[in-house]
Amino acid sequence: MYIADIIGKLNHKFSIVAFWSKTQVAFEKYYQYLKIIKGDHRWFIMFAIARFPLGRTMGKVFYRDQSLALTETSYPQDDVNHATSIFNELDVDLATQSIKKHGYYLGLQLPQNIVQEILEFAYSADIYVDGNPRLKFKYAEKEQAAQEYNLNILIGNYLDVNSKCAALQKLGSDSKLNAIAAKYLENKPVLVRSQLAWNFIGNKEDYAQKGEIGSPSILFHYDLDDYRALKFFFYLTDVDTLSGSHRCVAGSHNQRKLMYCLLRSQSDQEIVDYYGSDNIIDICGSAGFGFAEDPFCFHRGSPPVTSPRLMIQLEFALNNYGMWNLS
């Protein structure tokens, strides 16, 4: 029997190829974690303890970026300069109270001119498969790129969005978004992530490996990006339950089992059993709709079935561990 036959038979039985590709993905992700630790060892302490209620409280002690925090005299920012916000109707206190109580706030709306500006950028700029600088394509050429790279392209990121897209830069410095973040974090917020990305049509199996180690983005999970963090999401395409809606579990930022502190990912069934299906919020909205979410809430994405989703994620935290490129 030839070696190829043996490998073929073993592969049939144990799916060696699938195992190998999962191992490669895991190695790449662990390598990313090592790079973050090498850049800022405080991340490791945070990652180990912020999952526990006591650890999050102790975060104030471990949080040493005093130059950013305590020297700020205008914290919390009550004197929001409305002229520097694009969100005319947004009530900062109402939004902050909602996030404190439910873990999210659903009332954000981008002005139409900003939606247009970002869409024009998105349809003309280079997109990178999973953010890989070696694998780029334009939106209209996605199918050719999939063939050329021999890949099922699921996630397409834009790189250097802040320097290339003025509208995104404007969002990151928006006075009302910053004020909500300051009030919620009870400290001066630092922008740590500014991301514009496509989720293309794909199935659950294909999406199962996307996301962080041990917490795929389509499984309910919470993020451990800092002791306290706040995210703003904006849809740039119309999103319904079949086109990549984001799901969030109301109140889960304040209530969890000890087991959840250890295991950041949980199945839909486990989440329904513990929190109840009424608390799972399926967030849908037209292009321009936005929401804020404490990423410590259980949340998950859903693979788009009918049309791709384009979404912005802005994240504010206490510390910038350098996990995302902000250029």
Ligand SMILES: O=C(O)CCC(=O)C(=O)O
């Ligand atoms: O794509 C989504 O809606 C989920 C994103 C997510 O899970 C995350 O940012 O941690």
